[in-house]
Each structure stands twice: as C-alpha cells, then as structure tokens.
Amino acid sequence: MRNSRVVLAVGAHPDDIDFGAAGTIAKWTGEGARVYYLVCTDGSRGSDDPGMTRKKLAQIRREEQVNAGRVLGIKKIFFLKHADTTLVSDFKLKKDIAQVIKTIKPNILLTMDPSLYYSEKFSFINHSDHRAAALAAMDACFPLSRDRLTFPDHERKGLFPHKTKELWLIGFEKRNQLVDVTKTFEKKLKALSMHKSQFPDFPAVKKKVEETARYFGEGLPAGKQAKGVKYAENFTRIVIS
Numbered sequence: 001m002r003n004s005r006v007v008l009a010v011g012a013h014p015d016d017i018d019f020g021a022a023g024t025i026a027k028w029t030g031e032g033a034r035v036y037y038l039v040c041t042d043g044s045r046g047s048d049d050p051g052m053t054r055k056k057l058a059q060i061r062r063e064e065q066v067n068a069g070r071v072l073g074i075k076k077i078f079f080l081k082h083a084d085t086t087l088v089s090d091f092k093l094k095k096d097i098a099q100v101i102k103t104i105k106p107n108i109l110l111t112m113d114p115s116l117y118y119s120e121k122f123s124f125i126n127h128s129d130h131r132a133a134a135l136a137a138m139d140a141c142f143p144l145s146r147d148r149l150t151f152p153d154h155e156r157k158g159l160f161p162h163k164t165k166e167l168w169l170i171g172f173e174k175r176n177q178l179v180d181v182t183k184t185f186e187k188k189l190k191a192l193s194m195h196k197s198q199f200p201d202f203p204a205v206k207k208k209v210e211e212t213a214r215y216f217g218e219g220l221p222a223g224k225q226a227k228g229v230k231y232a233e234n235f236t237r238i239v240i241s
C-alpha cells in the first residue's frame with residue numbers, strides 16, 4: 001500500500017492523535033501517504049491557567065494542532081468544534097465523520113479504542129470524549145459510509161459511499177500491530193511540543209512518551225538477533241472484509 005495510503009485519523013482533542021500515533025503518521029507521510037486529521041472537539045476546557053477563557057483556549061489549541069500537523073506533513077485538518085468534555089457518539093457526529101470519509105476516501109481510518117474505559121497497567125481513566133470520538137468514527141467507517149441510503153443528502157452533494165479497508169485503533173493493553181517508529185520518534189516529540197498549552201512541563205511529558213514507546217519497542221523484534229526496537233507505537237488493526 002506504499003504511496004497509495006490515504007489515512008483519516010480521528011481524535012477527540014487537538015493532541016490526541018499526536019500522542020498515540022504521530023510516529024506512525026510521520027513514517028507514513030514520509031513514504032508518500034496522504035494523511036488527514038479530524039478533531040471532534042475544540043479542546044476548550046483543558047487548562048488550569050486562571051487567566052484562560054474557553055474561547056481563547058479553543059483558538060490556541062486549534063493553532064497548536066495546525067503547527068503539529070505541519071511537522072508531520074498532514075494534508076488537511078477538519079475541526080468539528082464540539083464543546084470539550086461534552087462529546088456524545090450520536091447520529092449527528094457519526095454523520096459528520098461519514099461525510100469526511102466520503103470526501104477523502106481513506107483506505108485506513110485511525111482512531112482511539114472505543115472499548116477502552118481505563119488502563120490499570122498505564123494508570124489512567126480514558127476520557128469520555130476519546131471513547132465517544134472513537135465509537136462514532138468506527139460506526140461512521142462501518143456501516144454508515146458504506147450504504148447509499150443512509151444519508152441521501154450526501155449523494156445530493158456529490159458524496160458517494162466508501163468502504164474503508166482498515167481500521168487502526170491506538171492501543172494500550174490490546175495489540176496486534178506494533179509499528180517501529182525509531183526513525184520518526186524525534187518528529188513525534190517535535191509535533192507534541194507544538195501543543196504548548198497542554199504541557200507546561202514538556203520534559204516530564206517527553207520522558208513519559210519515551211518510556212511508553214520504549215515499552216512497546218521491546219515487544220517488536222527487529223530481526224533474529226535483536227530483542228526489540230528502540231521505539232514503537234501500538235495498535236489494534238482490523239482489516240475489514
């Protein structure tokens with residue numbers, strides 16, 4: 001699929017996809033893939049700064065995502081601007097995502113894992129917006145973009161059904177696809193560093209991201225002798241038949 005990859009990456013907030021998949025995405029764009037982002041919320045509530053407003057933060061985070069996208073060679077970023085923390089996987093959200101799918105016709109849809117509520121191993125509760133965005137993206141991918149009678153108004157706009165070949169879910173404990181991102185890991189860190197409003201202590205974030213990538217790297221044998229690679233990202237990959 002080299003050079004013919006068309007990827008739609010769907011996240012809830014600016015920085016979500018960069019956290020989970022920027023190394024893989026930089027690898028793909030470096031190989032000639034066309035990668036698009038769709039960010040469902042405005043990220044307007046993720047700040048402890050007493051002087052910050054929701055309006056100001058939404059604008060800052062949009063710019064940060066655009067800058068990170070530039071680092072990674074993202075072709076276009078779609079922003080749906082739902083209010084941060086209120087995202088629901090309803091039919092309207094699914095329809096909006098299906099519209100983007102029919103517009104860019106990806107062969108890979110990459111998103112987060114809708115079945116992940118929490119991780120004991122990685123010590124976090126998964127944000128409800130992440131689950132909602134991922135579930136809506138999965139449903140939009142299959143079956144909602146597939147059938148012409150689901151959204152007749154799409155057809156009137158010249159948007160026709162599309163079957164996405166693969167679904168990639170950013171993984172933690174679940175996995176069937178580790179990607180060696182050793183060569184693009186610096187780019188991932190650079191993309192993440194663009195999200196300045198989110199990381200007042202970037203060295204601490206960098207350390208955590210490095211530890212996680214190293215952990216996944218150990219699981220990916222690079223050759224007969226090697227025990228693993230330096231850095232990897234982790235996915236559950238579903239090839240849709």
Ligand SMILES: [Zn+2]
Nearest residue numbers: 012013016127
């Ligand atoms: Zn998020």
